Amino acid sequence: MTLQNLTFAVLLAIAIGWLLVIGQNIILPIIAAFIVVYIFVETDKLVGKLPGISKLPDWVRKFVIYVVFIGLLAGLISLFTVTIQELIAHSGTYQKNLVQIFSQVTDLVGEEHLPSWDELRAKIIGAINIPAWLGWVTAQLSSASGFIFLIAIYVAFIFGERSSFSQKLTAAFPDPVKAARAQQIISEINTKVGQYLGAKTLVNVILGLVSYVIMLAFGLDYAGFWALLIALLNYIPYIGSIFGVLLPVLLSVVQFVSWPWSLALFVLLITAQTIMGNMVEPLLVGRKVNQSAFVVLVALAFWSSLWGVSGAILAVPMTSILGIIFGEVPALRPLAVFMAEDVEADKTWIKRRFKVR
Template identity: 30%
Template sequence: MKTPIAVPPSAVGRNAIVVIAVVAAGAALYWLRDILTPLAMAIFLMIMIDGVKRSIEQRTQLPDHLAGIAAVSLVVVGFFAAIAFIVNGAAGFFTDMSGISSGIGPRIDAVIEDGARLVGVEAAPTAQELLTGIDLRGYLTSLAFQMQGVASGSFFVLVYLGFLLASQVGFRRKIVAMFPQREQRAEAMGVFERVRGGVEGYLWVQTVTGAMICAAAWILMRVVGLEHAEFWTFIIFVVGFIPVLGGAVAGLAPPLFALVQFPTYWPALILLVGLQTILFLVGNLIQPRMQGENQNIDPVAVLLALALWGKLWGVVGMFLSTPLAVMAMAILAEFRGTMWIAVLLSGDGKPYADEPESTPHRPPARRPDRVKPPRPGSAEP
């Protein structure tokens, strides 16, 4: 009988503590989601404001405080304009849909009958038979409450954002107090710069490519004659920030509604082929060139992050899943004990964007937990 490998008791206890801590952290994130999701969105907006502010300073030579005011105004106005457009656009869309619901039923029955005939089914069920047992009123009521929750949640996001912006004044002093030695402080600021650079790069790429997709999709929908083309264009832009699921919604939702609106299948087919072509070209030719090393994340890690944060925080978690994965990879790469997790999260095995090609990865040289404390009475290095 082969002798099993002996594992030191200390390693078993340490691994058990790590597992328990991860489970406890996940439970806390889920239970406190009503508090944490507005805070996460506020941090996300603060990073966006910082990037806009630096861009304004570089292009206009405005003073620091004026550039900050302009950046805050642009981001906050854009955020609330997006919320208002979603709420009002959804309300108008569902109002129009309910107004023409008498004509939708026969059209859906015709689509179902044609589809059943293609697969060899003679007696096709009607839409009413398929929807029997489905509480549509309950779903619409739930949707209305979610819209109300979005509006109320945006207020708390604004409150958190105001306090975060106010606390930026003492950020430098806090960094000096937390990391008194110059080397420690440089490493901490390096982590912060990598996190900020990754999030800003993700925002820039998604915004530019989303604008390209929306411009082409709007032209296509207007040519075909799809109703509420502006509403669908904005939805395509918003869901573009959700990995995997965003592309599916953008490429399939307008053609499905075209099936109901038009008496023939050609407009829906044109929309389906056109939107899929646009998404394919942008996603495979333009976006990879723009991403560079800003999103050096494994696709499986992106999918797992989407599922995890979507389960914990719902739609907000889906939007923030990729930026949170970027932040996690940058932080985990700073410590030897968690470097292997950052390597697994990275797309090419190198979490550091500036890493030389000859080395598999760059272990951190010195970390705060391994730096000797300063001698009593010594000055700051």
């Protein structure tokens, strides 16, 4: 019987993996919409505490938050589109600056130690076709617009129907014990994932603003665009912050053609990332998801291989949800323990699931 259960479990895992890949265009917008709703709920709680606003009807606050969300989405798409178009318009200048950079390297090292410019351009620099790359990004952004619009529609319905979910849950589980257990699981998911996303979003907003001030002071082109990109990429654990810094620094190299200036920008942006990641984020985010670093890396590799950048962004909340569900299934409880960074971090969680006293 054990072998049969194991076989069924393996087949079920394969079927779920197959569905996640095949149904990406359907499943991903729905999951992304639920994640956005978590951020909405935390925003609604924060806004509801403000003087005067707390007296507004609940539906008015929700409507205002949704309108702001639509405005931010429209502004985001517009900013990305305009910036990419301007980058394409100036790509010729950036391409010429690559020639100047190569000349500086040649003067520093000596021509006898380097191939000719034509050889190097054919082998390396010629492959860095900035206009072609930006054209590809524009095409990807156009295809993503429909995806983002679909998420906005889903968010409206999920956010609007969230208040009636408890009634639906009670109707779905006539047994009060099963209904209470399901409600407990969902409540824990909502609390942990909602708090994590709310705190992480606040951290990313602060990081984006600080990075914007730094890049604006240096005179970097499209500082607002890069600041927004840094904030978005910081949702991706570990590697997101690295790419968020490298991209504007690479632009600074072909814009300023000054290694000391680009190095100074790199140091300041990395310093901002380090302070936020090692000092501010632990205070705000803390152990809200309680996942080990190894589990986060595996989750990052798994979800990004399935859904690309979107999967990388959703890796931590998705894995947190799975960890909570595993803790409620007796056969999978050991997995929930091994996924945790600190098993003693949540005494209530331990006592309820594993009977530790």
